[in-house]
Amino acid sequence: MNPPQSKHKPQPPAPPGAGATLDQWLSWLESIHPAEIDLGLDRVLVVLRRLFRKKPTARIITVAGTNGKGSTVATLETLLQSAGRRTGAYTSPHLQTYNERIRIDGQDIDDTLLISAFEKVEAARGTVTLTYFEFGTLAALVALEGSGVQDWILEVGLGGRLDAVNVMDADVAIITSIDIDHVAFLGDNREVIGFEKAGILRPGIAAVIADMDPPRSVLQQATAQKVALVRAGHDYTICEAITGTGERTTRLHVQDSVLRLPSGPLPVQSVAAAVMALRTLEPHMDQAAIEAALLCVKAPGRFERLESAPDLYVDVGHNPHAARWLSARLKDLPGAHRKIHAVYAALADKDVKGVAHAMASVVDQWYLAGLDRPRGLSSDALLARLELPAPDTVSQYDTVVEAIAAAKAGAAPNDVVIVFGSFFTVAEARRFLI
Numbered sequence: 001m002n003p004p005q006s007k008h009k010p011q012p013p014a015p016p017g018a019g020a021t022l023d024q025w026l027s028w029l030e031s032i033h034p035a036e037i038d039l040g041l042d043r044v045l046v047v048l049r050r051l052f053r054k055k056p057t058a059r060i061i062t063v064a065g066t067n068g069k070g071s072t073v074a075t076l077e078t079l080l081q082s083a084g085r086r087t088g089a090y091t092s093p094h095l096q097t098y099n100e101r102i103r104i105d106g107q108d109i110d111d112t113l114l115i116s117a118f119e120k121v122e123a124a125r126g127t128v129t130l131t132y133f134e135f136g137t138l139a140a141l142v143a144l145e146g147s148g149v150q151d152w153i154l155e156v157g158l159g160g161r162l163d164a165v166n167v168m169d170a171d172v173a174i175i176t177s178i179d180i181d182h183v184a185f186l187g188d189n190r191e192v193i194g195f196e197k198a199g200i201l202r203p204g205i206a207a208v209i210a211d212m213d214p215p216r217s218v219l220q221q222a223t224a225q226k227v228a229l230v231r232a233g234h235d236y237t238i239c240e241a242i243t244g245t246g247e248r249t250t251r252l253h254v255q256d257s258v259l260r261l262p263s264g265p266l267p268v269q270s271v272a273a274a275v276m277a278l279r280t281l282e283p284h285m286d287q288a289a290i291e292a293a294l295l296c297v298k299a300p301g302r303f304e305r306l307e308s309a310p311d312l313y314v315d316v317g318h319n320p321h322a323a324r325w326l327s328a329r330l331k332d333l334p335g336a337h338r339k340i341h342a343v344y345a346a347l348a349d350k351d352v353k354g355v356a357h358a359m360a361s362v363v364d365q366w367y368l369a370g371l372d373r374p375r376g377l378s379s380d381a382l383l384a385r386l387e388l389p390a391p392d393t394v395s396q397y398d399t400v401v402e403a404i405a406a407a408k409a410g411a412a413p414n415d416v417v418i419v420f421g422s423f424f425t426v427a428e429a430r431r432f433l434i
Contacts, residue, residue, distance in 0.1 A: 039162035050124040064156040065176030068270035074299040075274035082293035088144035117143040137164040161199020173207040179321035210273035265303035310411040323358035343419040345369040369403035400428040
């Protein structure tokens, strides 16, 4: 005979008490909602209204897109600070510490302020369940409000329309790129995905679209809401060239002005989009000041060079769109007779076949690594999904660290090692190399 079933629902774990560490808070956040991703704004809005009686006085800039969001946020953050503005930024995911997600005046938030924000969200939450990302987003908003910064630059986590960041009405919106990713949540074509990302638009605001060929769904929403749209290829153009010495030169053409963009590691489309947003936010900023500020932008994990002889780069690109950009960037590196050694580790829900196909034309030697993370692929599972060249160009390793060591040992001093495929991949690489 089966024992009687309890009619009581399991109680959620108790929140951390006074004096709890940040690690204790983060462990608890992972346990308070049954799903890792649960798109929708209803629950978040309930708690937001308890935390904020009115819209913050700060200007809010929301950044959505398939790729290039973090680079756009970092660029705009630097530009606004150079214009004398106090900035707050919220990005995700982080590379090594959660504090990276919230920056106040360019500095990662400290544990004390972050824990205080968590406590305020928990006090306001009541019985409302929130995911890890939703709770963290509300805490970021609380922290930014408490810091008194003038501009909030908010990166959308996934999609746009139903992402927790979208509870805030943007004063300026940026859509960096639109391509296929997160199919289970956003759809499998650019029109549907574009509709989701255009959900960050608001009536009458200014918006920058960095995608050269935006889906009709984006343009239709912009028209319907009378958005002051600034489009790449229409309202501004980017001209790139490689000099005889292999140096990359880039110019941003806007009306009668030509602005020099740096030849650094960030996607030029993201840098240009940030500049165009700045022209709306701070129209009187001097062009020379803009060009000087652009030279100071840093975004860890975005084609970041960590070592030389051989040059070793890391990049968080994890979908075919990002891999196509990375492939082109590697192809443009100066130097003859260089071989490219690629350390690749990825998550199971990514289009790894599409990524490898995008990189195949530039990679000479593959080092496939396992990721010991939730949803991480082992090197065997990764190999089984790929269509790579002859076996002698592919080797397998249990960890990213082992794969990096093998790639460095196999590379000549003038070769290039690229470590890519996931934020987790880059995080492991940076912990090992820095």
